[in-house]
Amino acid sequence: MEAVGFQRGLNHLLYLGVDIGVMVTDRSPSIRKLMRESYVNIRHEYDPWHVNKSLKKKLVTVSKKKDHRELLPWVRSINNHLYWSCSSSHGDEEECVRRWKSVLHHIRGIHRWEDNGREYKCAHPPLTEEDQEKKRWLEHDSAAFRALKELVLEKTLLRDLRQMALFKHTGSLEAFHNVTLKYAPKRLHFTYDSMRARTELAIMDYNVNVGRQHKTLEGKPQYKYMYTKTTQQWVAKPVYEATSQLFRHDLMEGVLKMREERSLEPLPRPPPRPRRLLSNIAPVPRPDPSELVAQRLSRFKQL
Ligand SMILES: [Zn+2]
Structure with missing residues (x-):
């Protein structure tokens, strides 16, 4: 359903003549496939937040193991480093990957290194001797470092990083979805008209509150x-x-005014919709109630 909705929405925008250079989504496999096969002229990027979230989960799990504990204080810095690698590489895929991998040097307290005959260094200002002493760098041959190395160099992560080099976010969409939940909680069922009205309310709510200032x-x-x-x-x-x-x-004032001016007629009450849902999901008919009660009582006796 998600892929169908996505395709309809995207086609509609293209039909309206919107020039779409980049599409940012999460890493849903069906959307990936669709973008790769049907929209070759649109650059497909992944939202770093989603990628970072799954990385964080893995990092936390790994650092909870007994001999990986030294990794835990680094988790947030590693996450920040992923954001930085994407935000500072200005769309250059190789540079994004290279910056990301550099965490494996920094975390051991190495801030200058060589790779393929070229010298590289960390982008942060030089550390004072005290900083260098104080930081709990990982040991090169520690289990924690080996575990981190495996996560940092994971093939799928390196592949996805190449599609994060523009540092595009879906954060505002997530925020909009949050507002929608206020009007249309997922656990309740709404009719089409109601869902539409609730979504429109969510759009208004979101639009008047977007771009609020940091207090x-x-x-x-x-x-x-x-x-x-x-x-x-x-x-x-x-x-x-x-x-x-x-x-x-x-909104309410507007509606009242239009009613007073008689420029808005109340909609006729829609006819009740027939209930199409089954009353239960059981594939076999319910036995006689007295039988069920007897079963329950006999179970108690066994106790
Ligand atoms: Zn460094």
């Missing part, structure tokens, strides 16, 4: 501090201005 106090940006269970570290998250729901008032 400041006396000129200083505000953060909230949270402890994350996965990496067992404290993190700072920006605090944004509160959302506004005033559009609802405008």
